[in-house]
Amino acid sequence: MIIGLLKCTEESLVGLIPNVVSKLKKEGHDIVFEPGAGSSSDYTDQEYLSAGATSLERREILIKADVLITVSGLKADDLSVINDTSYVIGKFNSNVELVEKIKSNGIKAFSLDLLPRSTIAQSMDVLSSLASLSGYKSIITAADNFSGYFPMMTTSAGTIPPAKVLVLGAGVAGLQAIATARRLGAVVEAFDVRSSVKEEVQSLGAKFIEVEGSQEDVSAGGYAVKQSEEYIQKQKELIHVSAAKADVIVTTAAIPGRKAPLLIEDRTVTSMKKGSVIVDLAAATGGNCALTQNDKIVEVEGVTIIGDSRLYNKMGKQASLVYSNNVFSFLKFVFKEGLENIPYGHEIVSKTLLTTTKTEAVSA
Amino acid sequence: MIIGLLKCTEESLVGLIPNVVSKLKKEGHDIVFEPGAGSSSDYTDQEYLSAGATSLERREILIKADVLITVSGLKADDLSVINDTSYVIGKFNSNVELVEKIKSNGIKAFSLDLLPRSTIAQSMDVLSSLASLSGYKSIITAADNFSGYFPMMTTSAGTIPPAKVLVLGAGVAGLQAIATARRLGAVVEAFDVRSSVKEEVQSLGAKFIEVEGSQEDVSAGGYAVKQSEEYIQKQKELIHVSAAKADVIVTTAAIPGRKAPLLIEDRTVTSMKKGSVIVDLAAATGGNCALTQNDKIVEVEGVTIIGDSRLYNKMGKQASLVYSNNVFSFLKFVFKEGLENIPYGHEIVSKTLLTTTKTEAVSA
Amino acid sequence: MLEILAYLKANVLAINLIVITIYLGFEIISKVPAVLHTPLMSGSNAISGIVIIGAIILMRQSESNDYLSLTVGFVGIVLGTINVVGGHAVTNRMLEMFRKK
Amino acid sequence: MLEILAYLKANVLAINLIVITIYLGFEIISKVPAVLHTPLMSGSNAISGIVIIGAIILMRQSESNDYLSLTVGFVGIVLGTINVVGGHAVTNRMLEMFRKK
Amino acid sequence: MENIDLLYIVSTVLLIIGLRKLSSPATARKGNILAAYGMALAIVVTILSPIEGDHGNYLLIIAAIVLGSVIGLIFSKKVEMTAMPELVSLFNGFGGACAVCISIIEVYKFNASTSIGIAATTYLALFVGGIAFTGSLVAYGKLTGKVKDWRGAFASYFNLIWLIVCVGLIVYQIIFPAQNEWLPLVVLAISLVYGLTFVLPIGGADMPVVISLLNAFTGIAAALAGMVYDNMVMLLGGILVGSSGTILTVLMCEAMNRSLFSVIIGGFGSTATSAVADEEGVVKEASLVDTAIMMRYAQNVMVIPGYGMAVAQAQKICKDLDKSLSERGVNVHYAIHPVAGRMPGHMNVLLAEADVPYNKLIDLDDANEMFKDSDVSLVVGANDVVNPAAMDDPSSPIYGMPVLEILHSKNVIVLKRSMNKGYSGIENPLFFHDKTKMLFGDAKSSLELLNTEIKGMD
Amino acid sequence: MENIDLLYIVSTVLLIIGLRKLSSPATARKGNILAAYGMALAIVVTILSPIEGDHGNYLLIIAAIVLGSVIGLIFSKKVEMTAMPELVSLFNGFGGACAVCISIIEVYKFNASTSIGIAATTYLALFVGGIAFTGSLVAYGKLTGKVKDWRGAFASYFNLIWLIVCVGLIVYQIIFPAQNEWLPLVVLAISLVYGLTFVLPIGGADMPVVISLLNAFTGIAAALAGMVYDNMVMLLGGILVGSSGTILTVLMCEAMNRSLFSVIIGGFGSTATSAVADEEGVVKEASLVDTAIMMRYAQNVMVIPGYGMAVAQAQKICKDLDKSLSERGVNVHYAIHPVAGRMPGHMNVLLAEADVPYNKLIDLDDANEMFKDSDVSLVVGANDVVNPAAMDDPSSPIYGMPVLEILHSKNVIVLKRSMNKGYSGIENPLFFHDKTKMLFGDAKSSLELLNTEIKGMD
Numbered sequence A, B: 001m002i003i004g005l006l007k008c009t010e011e012s013l014v015g016l017i018p019n020v021v022s023k024l025k026k027e028g029h030d031i032v033f034e035p036g037a038g039s040s041s042d043y044t045d046q047e048y049l050s051a052g053a054t055s056l057e058r059r060e061i062l063i064k065a066d067v068l069i070t071v072s073g074l075k076a077d078d079l080s081v082i083n084d085t086s087y088v089i090g091k092f093n094s095n096v097e098l099v100e101k102i103k104s105n106g107i108k109a110f111s112l113d114l115l116p117r118s119t120i121a122q123s124m125d126v127l128s129s130l131a132s133l134s135g136y137k138s139i140i141t142a143a144d145n146f147s148g149y150f151p152m153m154t155t156s157a158g159t160i161p162p163a164k165v166l167v168l169g170a171g172v173a174g175l176q177a178i179a180t181a182r183r184l185g186a187v188v189e190a191f192d193v194r195s196s197v198k199e200e201v202q203s204l205g206a207k208f209i210e211v212e213g214s215q216e217d218v219s220a221g222g223y224a225v226k227q228s229e230e231y232i233q234k235q236k237e238l239i240h241v242s243a244a245k246a247d248v249i250v251t252t253a254a255i256p257g258r259k260a261p262l263l264i265e266d267r268t269v270t271s272m273k274k275g276s277v278i279v280d281l282a283a284a285t286g287g288n289c290a291l292t293q294n295d296k297i298v299e300v301e302g303v304t305i306i307g308d309s310r311l312y313n314k315m316g317k318q319a320s321l322v323y324s325n326n327v328f329s330f331l332k333f334v335f336k337e338g339l340e341n342i343p344y345g346h347e348i349v350s351k352t353l354l355t356t357t358k359t360e361a362v363s364a
Numbered sequence C, D: 001m002l003e004i005l006a007y008l009k010a011n012v013l014a015i016n017l018i019v020i021t022i023y024l025g026f027e028i029i030s031k032v033p034a035v036l037h038t039p040l041m042s043g044s045n046a047i048s049g050i051v052i053i054g055a056i057i058l059m060r061q062s063e064s065n066d067y068l069s070l071t072v073g074f075v076g077i078v079l080g081t082i083n084v085v086g087g088h089a090v091t092n093r094m095l096e097m098f099r100k101k
Numbered sequence E, F: 001m002e003n004i005d006l007l008y009i010v011s012t013v014l015l016i017i018g019l020r021k022l023s024s025p026a027t028a029r030k031g032n033i034l035a036a037y038g039m040a041l042a043i044v045v046t047i048l049s050p051i052e053g054d055h056g057n058y059l060l061i062i063a064a065i066v067l068g069s070v071i072g073l074i075f076s077k078k079v080e081m082t083a084m085p086e087l088v089s090l091f092n093g094f095g096g097a098c099a100v101c102i103s104i105i106e107v108y109k110f111n112a113s114t115s116i117g118i119a120a121t122t123y124l125a126l127f128v129g130g131i132a133f134t135g136s137l138v139a140y141g142k143l144t145g146k147v148k149d150w151r152g153a154f155a156s157y158f159n160l161i162w163l164i165v166c167v168g169l170i171v172y173q174i175i176f177p178a179q180n181e182w183l184p185l186v187v188l189a190i191s192l193v194y195g196l197t198f199v200l201p202i203g204g205a206d207m208p209v210v211i212s213l214l215n216a217f218t219g220i221a222a223a224l225a226g227m228v229y230d231n232m233v234m235l236l237g238g239i240l241v242g243s244s245g246t247i248l249t250v251l252m253c254e255a256m257n258r259s260l261f262s263v264i265i266g267g268f269g270s271t272a273t274s275a276v277a278d279e280e281g282v283v284k285e286a287s288l289v290d291t292a293i294m295m296r297y298a299q300n301v302m303v304i305p306g307y308g309m310a311v312a313q314a315q316k317i318c319k320d321l322d323k324s325l326s327e328r329g330v331n332v333h334y335a336i337h338p339v340a341g342r343m344p345g346h347m348n349v350l351l352a353e354a355d356v357p358y359n360k361l362i363d364l365d366d367a368n369e370m371f372k373d374s375d376v377s378l379v380v381g382a383n384d385v386v387n388p389a390a391m392d393d394p395s396s397p398i399y400g401m402p403v404l405e406i407l408h409s410k411n412v413i414v415l416k417r418s419m420n421k422g423y424s425g426i427e428n429p430l431f432f433h434d435k436t437k438m439l440f441g442d443a444k445s446s447l448e449l450l451n452t453e454i455k456g457m458d
């Protein structure tokens, strides 16, 4: 089949890196790519050509390809051009408008950020891969913006205590942040509503802040659910106390499909030391910190607040690598028996396929 | 005695932090400070006031204080105002012009960057303190600019090998860079002309690249000396090979009073992978990399080159803390018997005092 | 009672010997790693075949026409030898794995 | 030669006893940690004072007017007792430090 | 030739040193061989030395020895590695039988001049030998599965009665030393029955302890016979086996966390069964010691860390174990599954913390290549990532996911705390596989125990 | 009373068990006490048991025992901890002298009916006892510094000649057993001289080994005397001391890295002197064992890491040692000097790598407060940062620099490879201080050895 690689201008990622292109080529697929597809993530057209892909205009790709690969970049114009029979793979779910349009246009698009968080799906799980990068980067960025050392230092110019890092929300990104901060020698505390996370946090050598009385819902598939008022109050108080002592806070708390929970209030920020840093990875859905501004770095009373839900974009090359590997696994899974025999019944397909109704998808 | 704290606009450092001001206060000194002295490093005037200092105009401070504390900021106009009897403490040596003017004006200035690198002087050694910060920061900045992970990661989206870090010049900054990179999980190689450094490098778990036939001079007091042509050739070749494989290079090689040695040539940079990062801490004296531009970040064929000899300025608060502690130790040492009985004979004084001739200093 | 004491006193050397040997047996084994429990048991079982000495003496002392003694003695020797030879051989096999690679 | 063999054979029990006791002595000490070398030496020195038994027997067997024997025996007992009593006491002091805190 | 029996001393010393060396892994083989020399020497000396009332019978003796040797060798060569304990038990029974043979004959030689001491000793030898004989046979039967556990409600009473009756008879015989045709036979019969009733109620799992105890019995019988014949090497060899066998029995009980008392008197040791049955099959528990030996003498060991290693914080001790093994010439690697743990790179973080060099970390594909060469795969708190259902069970929710194919390795040891499921909540057939043994417990403490065991091995 | 000497068996067993327990730190005290009981029992039995040719003399005997006990107790209570080896040596000499006393008397009791065996045995007891006697006295003299090393060029020839002469005389006496008034005295004289010439050439540092060897001699003398009197407890106790003393001697040599041969025959063991003299004073070397004991039984231990720890990469093993000590109830902290190492925070990097918790790291000022409570300060490859010259020698280039004032702690142990200087290139008077002992060698291996030793202590 013909796989088309589209350039994505929204993020500095590319859907397939040259390396993966060669692998697909070896499996007998033809790959066409939009010139400059990899430029934002340091892959040249030349590399794509040597990997065996053919360069084509975007429009032509849209028409010719059986499967179109992108990241989150799909323009409204594109939709009308795309063939009925072709599939689109990307991550669209955070863009509500686009999803609506895709659905209304009847495009058979797979949105990888809708994958179930099951063991079998993990090799395609772009959320995990990218969250891991963001988590790592959140600490690196925080360290770069923080005006002190992370590790403890006993020097002739004074003993410098280790930085205190607080991680709120210990999902994939949060855990990676914990691990990275610990590597750098910081003292780390973490908090999450899901109590199973406690063990995971401790397994990384960090302290877990416990708030009693959280609500959990196994049916949420590992995701967090909304909490009771009383709980939220207790949690806020505890977080406030820990945050005021922290040098660096990384927040990653998210509830899929909802506004991010507000965990750090104004008063907490103002009680923090000057030179402290907050990295809010939940910025895109409103932020876990009241003062976060999405995709901006603001300074409030000496505290730097970085609002960025897509920090992985700062590591475009690496991010593209993991993303393409995920896409590759997804392709292998969905099209293992060709374009015609897609396992619609499987969770992986049914959850990611953006179509108005399921029956439609099956009949398609 | 009256200690005057000047605001320094050249660097985001302050000569005394409020904490140290209190300590001086307790020892019976009066401290006057220029408003906004600490603003660039996150210390407010309010904090100075509560520490017991008095706010004064710069001019008045220059006139009234027995000892003036600054970092590197001393303006030409200031010089004429400063009293014959007062002392100035700062770090001026990198500013040749200023040093000349200080000397010609007969100002009794101590430049702390001229301190001997002896054990006893270490608690005043601002070069060490700041180099340590720069070394740490060089890795943090490199990591922030690098498009990959530092640690090895075995993930479902592929196994990501650990980053390769090359440190050239393993003085204080270089060693700290090695330690920090190792903490983050990178594989580190290092190189220095001084062979004693080999043991130090290995003690931090990094590999030492050996080039045979280096010249050393014990009389240089631990500093490096200029090397033979043949040696430089061999060294260049070895570095070229290692550098081409490296993801991150931190260079710190310096020879006091000379241009920094050129260790990374154009061809080396172009042979590096895209997305790699070079941090050149020797930028101020010409840089160890041919393409470095001082105080700039440039990108050459996908390689980010950060030229910054004063990275510690990015950690103004912490840097001010260590600097002030160094100044405090220096004050205690030099003025332990008051303004009149300065131990001129001691290395620490004689090496740092900027005066035209030694005899003059002694007669002063 | 006195008789027994006298008997013991007469055999004081033997008693000393027995006591010390018992102690030696304890001492030798008291620090054996668990790995060796089975092979040691096996080896010590082979040593317990020393009872064959008795069977040999029995045979040597039997009249050539005392068929009962001869038969029983013969069986005793065979059984004892199996214990000794088989025991050492099987112990050796168990210990093969400790051979230096 | 034969005489010696016969002598040995007559004393086979004693020889066995001696051999086994020697072996036991080796065995007991062979795993001692270096920490204990000195106290052990001291304790074992105290035990070597067992020679005092001989001195006591000597005294008991001396005629009451055999002043030489009595004197030498007396000195022997005194010296032996010093060895025994002093030895155990000093060993005990050395071992004080191993007392549980 | 006159004084050849002085060589008994040499023989005794060889036995002692042999036994001593047997108790340390590094010297055990040598010890066994030394003991064998000692034994051979003793036999030769016995044949050659002058004795009272010698009638020769050398041909018969030699024939019996040859016959016995051949049978013994055949037995020992043919036996499966796994069937060795049975065989030892059988051999021990033969030793006991030998003691029975000689003492029954000696009893019938008693006459008026026989001292009480000798009489008592001979009867005791008969009695103890008899118990060792049938007891060992029962143990053999149990180990081979031919004899089932028998738990008569009155088992211990029976035993008590036999004991009393028998001691009574012996005392009677000694006090009234009139020749009694039937008495020795009765004693013999009782001792044989006693052997049966003694071992029958004891659970199969406790058999090794019982064999060790019966071995001590044989030793005692030999020592008693040695007294009867006034033979030093028999006496001392027998005592040695008797005392060391007793201690060994106690040690074995300790290693199994049981008391000797509960094994013997309780008689109901079978609660400590080592197999847990499940709908999917049977789970085999590994013994610490076996696992330690297996690893110590392996060429290649592959460690498969999973989330459990993180939970147990077992990374450092795992590195220590690695070090102990490496120092002993074992190659240790770590197979890192991409989704092991709970975040990407989780295992990397842990192992970096423990300073495991990067080149020991093998990723999925390479690891799957390497398993065929690994003697032991040690799963440390991993579950889903080693689930073979992903390969061979199309109905499994993880079917098709690449997993670590550790069943290609020769042995699999799994360290986890229970039979609980992993993150994905599915059953893992690996745990029920033939090659797999489970070592239950917190991974950290299991690894610590393994490490201690391995270090103690030389 | 008739059969009271059966109790000798109990006494023997007590001695054996006592000696056994003495060889493990946890039971050593109990062992000593058991052995003392055994000894007391033996003495009581000897006094009470019926013997041939009994003349009583109880008063004298008791008087002698009381006198000896009092003297022994006084000696042992008064002695300084450090002077104990001397005392042991002296005691051992007394034991030897006791053997001499009895055998010289017994020799003069020989008559025609005396068997060759007894005669030879008695002479041997005399000879061996004599050597033990004077040898021990010389060793005592050397340890107290009263006797200097004597290195006659022909020392070993002398010894050989004495040996031959003496053996010759004994053989002569045995073959021609005519009563010879002077012969026993000559043998005695030779043995006494032999004791002198045997020990005199051996270096003072080797004295502990020599004492142990002489102790074995006393044991052998006791055993020989035991044969003479046909006394079991003497025989067995003596043999026990003889054999265990010999092994102990070998072990002590091993621990000192010397061979027994080189100690005895070489005679010139004094090359292994433990004190290095220097213009500044004398450096004392610590023994591994003493250090281990000291740390094991300390309340607080302070570790002072320096650049040497980094060079040796000893941080992990240092953490292991910390763990071993902590498990045994010792508080371990790390005093971090601001300029330790070669870059700011060097020690932090190392200790973080070894996962030492932050709260164990004490900085300069706090550490200087804590030293007075620390029983042992363990300097691991630090030098300049613990140089007291900075405090008290105004001429020192580092005078006035704050340093770790470790001399406030009770003991200082320094781990380094040599007497080399540190970064600043100045001499360190700490190393010559009374409180300080040096443990030379790579810090990593020294720490490893210490750790093994400490772990082996229970």
Ligand SMILES: NC(=O)c1ccc[n+]([C@@H]2O[C@H](COP(=O)([O-])OP(=O)(O)OC[C@H]3O[C@@H](n4cnc5c(N)ncnc54)[C@H](OP(=O)(O)O)[C@@H]3O)[C@@H](O)[C@H]2O)c1
Pocket (backbone or CB within 6 Å): A118, A119, A120, A122, A128, E305, E306, E307, E308, E309, E311, E312, E338, E339, E340, E341, E342, E343, E344, E345, E346, E380, E381, E382, E383, E384, E385, E386, E415, E416, E417, E418, E419, E420, E421, E422, E423, E424, E441, E442, E443, E444
């Ligand atoms: N890597 C990622 O990014 C990521 C993220 C989220 C989820 N996951 C999922 O997590 C799973 C990872 O697989 P895995 O094999 O590493 O782990 P797993 O399948 O979750 O199994 C872990 C096993 O460790 C055992 N364990 C827990 N604590 C232990 C302790 N203290 N000592 C000994 N054993 C202990 C548990 O058994 P007992 O309770 O019986 O001891 C459990 O069965 C996959 O299903 C993966 O999809 C991965």
Ligand SMILES: NC(=O)c1ccc[n+]([C@@H]2O[C@H](COP(=O)([O-])OP(=O)(O)OC[C@H]3O[C@@H](n4cnc5c(N)ncnc54)[C@H](OP(=O)(O)O)[C@@H]3O)[C@@H](O)[C@H]2O)c1
Pocket (backbone or CB within 6 Å): B118, B119, B120, B122, B128, F305, F306, F307, F308, F309, F311, F312, F338, F339, F340, F341, F342, F343, F344, F345, F346, F380, F381, F382, F383, F384, F385, F386, F415, F416, F417, F418, F419, F420, F421, F422, F423, F424, F441, F442, F443, F444
């Ligand atoms: N912290 C900084 O920023 C910095 C930077 C530059 C210089 N310095 C200077 O470095 C010095 C630091 O003091 P320090 O006490 O840490 O170190 P030091 O004074 O340099 O002494 C280190 C000692 O460690 C011993 N050593 C080296 N390798 C060893 C090994 N493998 N095993 C055991 N011992 C070993 C050496 O003695 P042997 O050779 O006898 O073994 C040496 O005497 C100060 O003078 C300081 O001013 C510090």
Ligand SMILES: NC(=O)c1ccc[n+]([C@@H]2O[C@H](COP(=O)([O-])OP(=O)(O)OC[C@H]3O[C@@H](n4cnc5c(N)ncnc54)[C@H](O)[C@@H]3O)[C@@H](O)[C@H]2O)c1
Pocket (backbone or CB within 6 Å): A117, A118, A119, A120, A122, A125, A127, A128, A131, A168, A169, A170, A171, A172, A173, A174, A191, A192, A193, A194, A197, A221, A222, A223, A224, A225, A227, A252, A253, A254, A255, A256, A261, A263, E339, E342
């Ligand atoms: N099966 C797999 O292999 C796999 C792979 C990746 C992730 N997962 C699972 O998916 C789940 C979600 O991971 P994610 O990182 O995408 O989560 P996410 O980005 O949706 O949320 C991040 C974290 O924020 C937490 N959170 C939500 N509300 C909070 C509040 N009010 N206060 C504090 N914390 C709050 C959540 O519990 C979560 O841990 C996790 O359970 C993870 O283990 C599974």
Ligand SMILES: NC(=O)c1ccc[n+]([C@@H]2O[C@H](COP(=O)([O-])OP(=O)(O)OC[C@H]3O[C@@H](n4cnc5c(N)ncnc54)[C@H](O)[C@@H]3O)[C@@H](O)[C@H]2O)c1
Pocket (backbone or CB within 6 Å): B117, B118, B119, B120, B122, B125, B127, B128, B131, B168, B169, B170, B171, B172, B173, B174, B191, B192, B193, B194, B197, B221, B222, B223, B224, B225, B227, B252, B253, B254, B255, B256, B261, B263, F339, F342
């Ligand atoms: N006494 C003390 O306590 C103390 C404190 C701080 C530093 N020092 C010593 O001062 C010395 C200098 O330290 P610094 O960090 O200020 O040095 P620096 O900044 O002057 O130079 C940095 C490093 O670059 C190296 N270098 C020079 N030319 C090179 C070339 N051509 N190729 C490769 N490397 C080259 C130097 O050897 C040096 O290690 C070191 O010896 C250090 O140990 C001592």
